Amino acid sequence: MKHIDNFRSIIDRYQVVFFDAFGVLKNYKGLVPGIEKTFRYLEEQGKEYYIVTNDASRSPAQLAESYHRNGLDIIDPERIVSSGMLAKEYLDLKVKDGIVAFMGTPESAHYIENERWQTLSIAEINSTNIDKVNAVVFMDDEGFDWFEDINKTVNILRKRTIPAIVANTDYAYPLSVNDVSVAIGSIANMVENIVGKEFIRFGKPDSQMFMFAYDLIRDRRPINKKEIVMVGDTLFTDIIGGNKFGLDTVLVLSGNTLAEDAEANIHSTGIVPTYICESAVINEGELDF
Amino acid sequence: MKHIDNFRSIIDRYQVVFFDAFGVLKNYKGLVPGIEKTFRYLEEQGKEYYIVTNDASRSPAQLAESYHRNGLDIIDPERIVSSGMLAKEYLDLKVKDGIVAFMGTPESAHYIENERWQTLSIAEINSTNIDKVNAVVFMDDEGFDWFEDINKTVNILRKRTIPAIVANTDYAYPLSVNDVSVAIGSIANMVENIVGKEFIRFGKPDSQMFMFAYDLIRDRRPINKKEIVMVGDTLFTDIIGGNKFGLDTVLVLSGNTLAEDAEANIHSTGIVPTYICESAVINEGELDF
Amino acid sequence: MKHIDNFRSIIDRYQVVFFDAFGVLKNYKGLVPGIEKTFRYLEEQGKEYYIVTNDASRSPAQLAESYHRNGLDIIDPERIVSSGMLAKEYLDLKVKDGIVAFMGTPESAHYIENERWQTLSIAEINSTNIDKVNAVVFMDDEGFDWFEDINKTVNILRKRTIPAIVANTDYAYPLSVNDVSVAIGSIANMVENIVGKEFIRFGKPDSQMFMFAYDLIRDRRPINKKEIVMVGDTLFTDIIGGNKFGLDTVLVLSGNTLAEDAEANIHSTGIVPTYICESAVINEGELDF
Amino acid sequence: MKHIDNFRSIIDRYQVVFFDAFGVLKNYKGLVPGIEKTFRYLEEQGKEYYIVTNDASRSPAQLAESYHRNGLDIIDPERIVSSGMLAKEYLDLKVKDGIVAFMGTPESAHYIENERWQTLSIAEINSTNIDKVNAVVFMDDEGFDWFEDINKTVNILRKRTIPAIVANTDYAYPLSVNDVSVAIGSIANMVENIVGKEFIRFGKPDSQMFMFAYDLIRDRRPINKKEIVMVGDTLFTDIIGGNKFGLDTVLVLSGNTLAEDAEANIHSTGIVPTYICESAVINEGELDF
Incomplete structure (x- = not known):
């Protein structure tokens, strides 16, 4: 096994930490135990953080609230950057009026609401309003009838020459220690074919996600890419995306990449993180020193 | 537009005609009008025919019955070769016992029943019997709950190292003049990713479909590939598959390939049929002479 | 055919114009005739421009010089943004020392030189220095022996766990009215498989290209994406990339997209430019008014 | 590690053995040591064998001669089935006259010669004869100038609507214990894109290869798929292809699949051989009994 680095000593070398959410801060059971100590340490040391996530199922406010409910009340919704926000920015610039149709829950729809257009679920599109649909957005895998609404989406996109936007490019997400669930990114790929x-598509590994968070910092103060480190559990999204944007990267072994596979996966994919850590948790012992 | 050939004069040059079903003999409205004249002519001339189809939703007996109900009572179930039959042959050779789980209607399941194993719908698989599942077969896009059963199939295939068999490789099929429906081939691709x-995978353009029909003839009499012509409406399945197996091919313009696009599609794909005809229907005028 | 817009009236509505190079400003014969009038108009009106290109075969200084030699002496090398510059930025942040090996001409290598490392052609890598190779960069399709050096690159990348960087993602480029040449992007795809x-990969349609140009502007003055228009001849790089970054886009018919195919291509790909123009040339008549 | 089977006891259960060549009978150093004992045993027991290979670089006579030179003089050229033979069969049925242009060595061209057409290397095609080219065949990665002739092939296929045939679908082949060489299958994929x-494409895993060998047996005597076993070193060609054609399969660990990776590869791909053996060599000890 490759050398395992000490997470605390890594973040000591940077001004800003970007975190992936799933597999780093939380998993299917809830928060990663002890993760609150990391955020307390960041606060004490005056470090900035951002949560950079492909989860477009809920708004930043709702995502923050769910961290609070689980005991991590330090999380500020303004520090959450999700692929849903990029989809929203795109729609704001490109859609003038009419209807934006979406696949997902009503919560996910909040992302893409705007007074200029109507935001309707795919189920609400029919022959009387299909001509007004100016974009289709794939937000979340729940909140619709798969058989009815996937078939309807295929036919809307065959008839209308409009943009189709994918706000979460993940293929699947973990549901329990053994089970996964098909993510909206997979459904979008099927419809596209x-x-x-x-x-x-918006979401890691695409640089636009990192650029969005980077710009949030730059809007307030000067920043250099060398002062930021990206922490993630997935080579194909977090690490390659962070690398490509020019950030140093930490692979943590608390999620998608298992400790016993890490070295082989890095070798076979050629995606090399700057560091490898057990998790993003800072141990008590480390904090004492 | 490229030269349009006369369908009757083409079949006069061959001993055996292979037909694709959808877009050639029938469409979403029923039988292609006049197609019965073609089969009457084949019978009069002592020509053999086979229907070579990627439709695994029903057994050959059920498929033949549906032709009969629509007025084409000449169709013999023994002349129907479907990708479902190849899936069945594979299971017979490779699965000894346990459970074969399928996605599809109860009708499609008839294909894959065998006294050696239990044939169960994905919905019937649970923690008590998952260890006995020895194959998963993708038969048809109907007959199951997409959300529940696609997710369940993903997790069965993650846990069990067993073959997954796709009995229909089509992406979509026409439902009306304007609408299509997602076919099980697309769902299988999503799960595979x-x-x-x-x-x-079994089905055109794979040569195994053509070989199966070819062997049915050879079992009774000597035959040469030059005596067979394949008639289909789709360049990517019927024509490239027939070409590759070494058959002459007829592209008909009564289905997926529109008359106005035929030449451009042939040029851009490089898939060149031996002939192009309006349809597989022999006109009255032609029959009189 | 869709409505054809007037190029001059479009650029009147924006502060900054991003141009693709090949198919917009020049083609295999040299400069697009009359393109100097467009740059004169931009100068008179006080508009800014950037040339955003996937061409990493030569440095911005060399690219500018070639415009000058052809009579377009207005082009400033500081206004040229190429995918080679992003590759360079990546190497600066990620490679500390050792060797950076490249495929391409000696001119293309200037992009990636740095005093911290040695920049060597693939041909110069052998068993004595392979262990020092810390990155491989695909720059250009010329300047090396394809058989020897492609095979050598495959084996270097099998032995070393290092980043492989593609500085030009194009598949092919036009050589004459009828012929194309395989681009380094195709060779990189083959090696990757x-x-x-x-x-x-660096290059359009990836947003990082647009972000780089956008940041060059922002470093000097405030700018909004609504004030920029992207002009290109290729739906799959210029238009989808510009759209995704949130810019308005102009498809010009002087390059890859032929006038007779434009509407069909837009419909079949779903990539919709904001405007369509014959070319990026402003006619005399237009200038007189 | 999964159970390792005894190769001799496996072949005792079948009438016919299909062997892959590279990684099973020979490797980059020459014959697999001891393999002659296997063929002696097959002869003693009156078992039939066929060598089923994606190698189209030389004719069966030349391939047999190379086995003889290396000491395996038992090999009969009539027992060698290569993907080049399928390409030849296709051309015989589909090309009437003109020119068949090929990429490969002069030896590989012997496969596709026929008195009806001229067989010319890509290098020999020019503006005076391009209009007579009726097929392009990718045979072997040697015998041509990669830069000149790959570019020329791209332009021939853009201008002519003719079939392009790939007689070897492999991506790469081993050159030494550490090095591989790019195979013509990779070059064909690049040109196709x-x-x-x-x-x-002709070659394993496609069933047409197995059908060709199967038909050679059937032409002489009745045979059932259950009497044949396929022996190969590669899951993605030999094993999945043999499985799909309905044969039992043996994975040997003397080539592409390393002993330490076999179980993980089988689990992660879902491609399950019927048996796993160290190699296709029958040990002395085994022969004594």
């Missing part, structure tokens, strides 16, 4: 059009 | 395993 | 590792 | 046409 059938209709033969080019969808627009 | 998530679980990262290699599925086994 | 063989070695099974994940390469890092 | 650039020209956007659909190539016709």
Whole structure:
């Protein structure tokens, strides 16, 4: 096994820490035990953090609230950057009026609401309003009838020459220690192959996610990419995306990448993190020193 | 537009005609009008025919019955070769016992029943019997709850190292003049991408479909590939598959390939049929002479 | 055919114009005739421009010089943003020492030189120095022996766990009215499939290209994405990339997209430009008014 | 590690053995030591064998001669089935006259010669004869100038609507214990992506290879798929192809699949051989009994 680095000594070397959410801060059981100590340490040391996530199922306010409910009340919704926010920014710039149709829960729809257009679930589209649909957005895998609404989405996109936007590019997400659930990114890929059009995707590993968080910092103060470290559990999204944007990266072994596979996965993919750590948790012992 | 050939004069040059079903003999409205004249002519001339189809939703007997109900009572179930039959042959050779789990209607399951194993719908698999599942078969897009059963299939295939068999490789099929429906082939591709395993596919353009029909003839009499012509409406399945197996091919313009696009599609794909015809229907005028 | 817009009236509405190079400003014969009038107009009106190109074969200084030699002496090398510059930025942040090996001409290598490391052609790598190679960069399709050096690159990347960087993601480029040439992006894809590792790509349609140009402006003055328009001839790089970054886009018909195919291509891909123009040339008549 | 089976006791259960060549009978150093004992045993026991290979670089006569030179003089050229033979069969049925252009060595061209057409190397095609080219065949990675002739092939296939045939679908082949060489299958994939046409591929895992060998047996005597076992070193070609055709399969660990990776590879791909053996060599000890 490759050398395991000490997470605390790593973050001591940077001004800003970007965290992936799932597999780093939380998992299917709730918060990663002890993760609150990391955020307390960041606060004490005056370090900045951002949570950079492909989860577009809920708004930053709702995501923050769920951290609070689980005991991590330090999380500020303004520090959460999700792929849903990029989808929203795109719609604001590109859609003038009409209808934005979405696949997902009503919560996910909050992301893409705007007074200029109507935000309707795919189930609400029919022959009387299909001509007003100016974009389709894939937000979340729940909140719709798969058989009815996936088929309907295919036919809307065959008839209308409009952008299709994917706000979460993940293939699947963990549901329990053994089970996963199909994510909306997989459904979007299936629909794209059938209709033969080019969808627009937002989410890691695409640099636009990192740029969005980077700009939030730059809006307030000067910053250099060398002062930021990205912490994630997935080579194909967090690590390659962080690397490509020019950030140092930490692979943590508390999620998708198992300790026994880490070295082999890094070798076989060629995606090399700057550091490897057990998790993003700072141990008591470390804090004492 | 490229030269349009006369369908009757083409079949006069061959001993055996292979037909694709959808877009050639029937469409979403029922039988292609006049197609019975073609089969009457084949019978008069002592030509053999086979229907070579990726439709695994019903057994050959049920498929033949549906032709009969629509007025084409000449169709013999023994002349129907479907990708479901190849899936069945594979299971017979490879599965000894236990459970074969399927996605599809109860009708589609008839294909894969065998006294050696239990044939169960994905919905019937649970923690008490998952260890006995020795194969998963993707048969048809109907007959199951998409959300529940697609997710369940993903998790069965992550846990069990067993073959996953795709009995219909089509992406979508026409439902009306304007609408299509997602086919089980698309669902299988999505699941394959998530679980990262290699599925086994049966269906055109794969040569095994043509070989199966070819062997049915050879079992009774000598035959040469030059005596067979394949008639289909889709360049990517019927024409490239027929070409590759070494058959002459007819592209008909009564289905997936529109008359106005035929030449451009042939040029851009490089998939060149031997002939192009309006349809597989022999006109009255032609029959009179 | 869709409505054709007037290029001059479009640029009147924006503060900054991003141009693709090949198919917009120049083609295989040299400069697009009349393109100097567009740059004169931009100068008179006080508009800013950037040339955003996937061409990493030469440095911005060399690219500017080639515009000058052809009579477009207005082009400032500081206004040229190429994918080679992003590759360079990546190396600066990620490679500390050792060797950076490249495929391409000696000119293309200037991009990636740095006093911290040695920049060597693939041909110069052998058993004595392979262990010092810390990155491989695909720059250009010329300047090396394809058989020897592609095979050598495959084996270097199988032995070393290091980043492989693709500085030009194009598949092919036009050589004459009828002929194309294989671009380094295609060679990189072939090598990636063989070695099974994940390469890092820079170039349109990736947003990082647009962000780089956008940051050059922001470093000097405030700017809003609504004040910028992207002009390109290729739906799959210029238009989808510009759209995704949130810019308005102009498809010009002087390059990859032919006038007779434009509408069909837009419909079939779902990639919709804000405007369509014959070319990026402003006619005399337009200038007189 | 999964149970390792005894190769001799396996072949005792079958009438016919299909062998892959590279990694099973020979490797980059020459014959697999001891393999002659296996063929002596097959002869003594009156078992039939076929060598089923994706190697189209030389004719069966030349391939047999190379086994003889290395001391395995038992090999009969009539027992060698290569993907080049399928390419030849296809051309015989589909090309009437003109030119068949090929990439490969002069030896590989022997496969595809026929008195009806001229067989010319890509290098020999020019503006005076390009209009007579009726097929392009990818045979072997040697015998041509990669830069000149790959670029020329791209442009021939853009101009002519003709079939492109790939006679070896492998990505790479071993050159020494550490090094591989790019195979013609990879070059064909690169050209296909650039020209956007659909190539016709022959070779494992496609069933047509197995069918060809199966038909050679059937031409002489009745045979059942249950009497044949396929022996190979590669899950993605030999094992999945043999499985799909309905044969029992043996994975040997003397080639592409390393002993330490076999179980993990089988689990992660879902491609399950019927048996696993160290190699296709029958040990002295085994022969004594």
